[in-house]
Amino acid sequence: MFNPLPLKKYQVSTTCILIILNYLLYCSSATEETCTKPLGNSVEDPSLIKGDCQSSGHTMADSKPLLGYWNIRGLGQTVRFLLAYLDVDFEEKRYELTPELTYDNWYADKEKLGLDFPNLPYLFDGPEKITETRAILKYLSRTRKPELLGKAAEIATKIDMVDNFLYDLYYIEFAGAVYGYTDELAKAFKETAAVRLGRLSTFMKENEWITGNDITYVDFFLYECLYQFKKFDANCLDKFPNLAGLITRFENLPEIKKYIGSPKFLQGPITLASAAHPL
Ligand SMILES: N[C@@H](CCC(=O)N[C@@H](CS)C(=O)NCC(=O)O)C(=O)O
Numbered sequence: 001m002f003n004p005l006p007l008k009k010y011q012v013s014t015t016c017i018l019i020i021l022n023y024l025l026y027c028s029s030a031t032e033e034t035c036t037k038p039l040g041n042s043v044e045d046p047s048l049i050k051g052d053c054q055s056s057g058h059t060m061a062d063s064k065p066l067l068g069y070w071n072i073r074g075l076g077q078t079v080r081f082l083l084a085y086l087d088v089d090f091e092e093k094r095y096e097l098t099p100e101l102t103y104d105n106w107y108a109d110k111e112k113l114g115l116d117f118p119n120l121p122y123l124f125d126g127p128e129k130i131t132e133t134r135a136i137l138k139y140l141s142r143t144r145k146p147e148l149l150g151k152a153a154e155i156a157t158k159i160d161m162v163d164n165f166l167y168d169l170y171y172i173e174f175a176g177a178v179y180g181y182t183d184e185l186a187k188a189f190k191e192t193a194a195v196r197l198g199r200l201s202t203f204m205k206e207n208e209w210i211t212g213n214d215i216t217y218v219d220f221f222l223y224e225c226l227y228q229f230k231k232f233d234a235n236c237l238d239k240f241p242n243l244a245g246l247i248t249r250f251e252n253l254p255e256i257k258k259y260i261g262s263p264k265f266l267q268g269p270i271t272l273a274s275a276a277h278p279l
Contacts, residue, residue: 084259181277201240
């Protein structure tokens with residue numbers, strides 16, 4: 001798994017011990033600000049969820065979906081865009097790194113949220129507790145606008161291909177280059193991106209969106225990847241006007257335009273401050 005705070009092998013056990021110690025310390029000296037009893041499978045007490053973006057009042061009764069993620073664009077931004085596009089009134093808990101650039105603010109919650117596969121981003125939606133970014137995107141599509149999963153089986157298959165193809169480029173090549181930056185990794189990313197963006201461009205043809213003329217959830221992921229890639233390599237889309245056009249088209253969707261102009265919108269940063277090449 002990609003880890004924004006790369007650990008050398010020998011550091012892993014030390015880190016585990018530190019996490020356990022941190023947890024024990026946390027349990028014994030919880031302050032008013034940090035005191036959150038284990039959430040288990042229900043979120044009933046409004047004070048259990050803390051955060052900087054209207055999240056303090058989150059209750060199951062509100063049934064407002066809650067998105068948990070770092071206070072960055074990262075993988076979470078696609079989920080934010082999709083929620084906004086679907087006109088879902090959602091709350092957020094945006095985690096900050098500590099001043100020492102550790103994960104501790106997240107670790108304080110990680111095992112208490114009742115998540116099967118604890119990770120960021122996570123989404124609470126009524127009784128549902130979901131992690132894995134693309135599972136969240138598909139869940140939101142399935143429950144709010146199923147056509148975003150593709151109106152026909154052949155489109156759904158195309159979506160799956162693009163989704164997996166793109167995730168590798170984003171999570172392995174791109175994240176590897178920005179979090180573990182070296183000149184060689186940056187060069188490797190640019191070379192790989194040129195080839196893979198070329199394939200996506202050829203695949204898209206003159207369509208409005210990546211799998212045809214109907215938008216699907218994977219266009220949200222593609223938009224955010226292209227946005228972030230451009231911040232790393234400003235010229236990466238120069239040879240691919242259809243992909244560049246998708247960026248403009250996406251930003252001009254009325255729901256997206258409104259969201260980008262709203263105070264809730266997070267413009268940046270793209271990465272955690274712990275990245276070797278923060279964006
Ligand atoms: N496969 C997961 C990867 C999620 C992931 O790597 N999350 C990073 C931030 S982008 C994180 O900090 N996770 C917290 C953790 O590993 O505890 C997904 O697609 O959602």
